[in-house]
Amino acid sequence: MVRIAVDLNRCQGYAQCAFLAPEVFAMHGEEGLLYDPDVDEAQREKLARAAAACPVQAILVDAVDAVDVADAGDTPAEAVSGAR
């Protein structure tokens, strides 16, 4: 999975992301944006295109593959792999 966040202070509702990666981003109302914060690996390419196309560069995408923290609230299997 790829983790993302959108800086909605920056976002101005240009909707480029919703065109380029509709499985991840959707407009909600005229200029609101809803997104899936945990994106399926299969969407990685589309996600990269959407992030690059954002006119205000508001989309933050995981830059780190192997995560150095075990989420103590999750299953041990996930904790051991240390990555999602």
Next chain:
Amino acid sequence: MPGDGSLEQLKREGRIVVVGASLAGLRAAEALREKGFAGSLTLIGDEPHEPYDRPPLSKQVLLGRARAERTALPRLRAVDATWRLGVAATGLDLADGRVRLADGDEVPYDRLLIATGVRARPWPHEAEAELDGVFVLRGRDDSAALARRLDAGPERVLVVGAGFTGSEIASACRERGLAVTVVERGAAPLVGALGGVVGAVAAEMQREHGVDLRCGAMVTALEGDAAGRVRAARLSDGSVVETDVVVVSLGATRNTEWLAGSGLGAGPRGIACDAGCRAFDIRGIVTDDIYAAGDVARCPHPLFGYQFLSLEHWGNAVTQAGIAAHNMLSASADRLPHMEVPAFWSAQFGVNIKSVGVPSLGTEILITQGSLKEHRFVGVYGYQGRVIGAVAFDQARWLPFYQELIESTAPFPPPFATVDRRPDGQRPLDADFPDPSVPTHGPTVTVSGYSPADRRMTFTPAH
């Protein structure tokens, strides 16, 4: 210290501890590594989860479009830290430079960043708060539990408090077709943050979307059935609302109790810092090794006469984290002040609400573009003849322009001839904020005077 090599030594082999493993803590840790800190880094968090993003918790998650467990923040770079998650910090020894943990451990530091944030203010009646079906919404677990309950299709959801969080919850419930009652002690939703003129628009939006909105009323008691499930709420106007889910959205409390007695300038209003995020001690002397960032910090802001300002805003947490990280590793002449103009957003009832500056300091409002009736407008707030804040309903692209007016302390009413002035915007109106001595549910900005050691409370629930 600068010049004697101690800064280089700190960067090479120092010990930096970050208390608070959420947005500010994570971004600060990343910034420290980015700036070449090669020593040991420890992140301490009371929740067992790795850092996650909160805005989706009251929006996507409640709409069923994302899972609360899947909101971890993206990592901008590796932090190579020791993580102490699921264990709260319980004390601070300033003289020895140690953080005490709930499990008895002590973690020594050369530099400390405090980013412990806020928590939801609970329902004040403890036995009622424990009824099954009574929720607050602040963390990942809160959101997951509430989303599960909404999935089960409750008969009616009662939201107590119509600040931003309460209003977003009501919006999500209506979108899912659930019956919703909102009870707000103020005259309108969002009135504490945006005033009565804009609050009236927020009230219209709620009612048009089928919310049973009760303003000027308080919930005086929650009643449970024999099995301990909430079944009704009693209101101050004598009415009773039957409900099986109650979400208490009465704002937040700063997580500073663990610092009591430490000697740090920390209290219910937050941790007093200088403009560079360095914390004050209770004597009003700034420390040089302890910093604060995010919701828990209160910093003097140049735009507001250097009064201390606390901000419960996502962008503020990110910026202060960067400032604190930079200043920790810098000689005094290289340090940076936190000068960013406050900004926040909210999405509710299909409308994108964004704001810059501090509307709640304004006394007047001028609708400069669009119209209140259409729920699509920009309102500019004036304070002592200057522009102090702006709010946009579905007009986000204009806000950078208004931010410039705030940064340049432009006169109010703004002198430009607007491109789109409607009857609403012919002259400034009283912004109609509630008397500041009357608390409201959701103020996300608090101006708290000049005293670094001020420990007075600003909010006293009357429940």
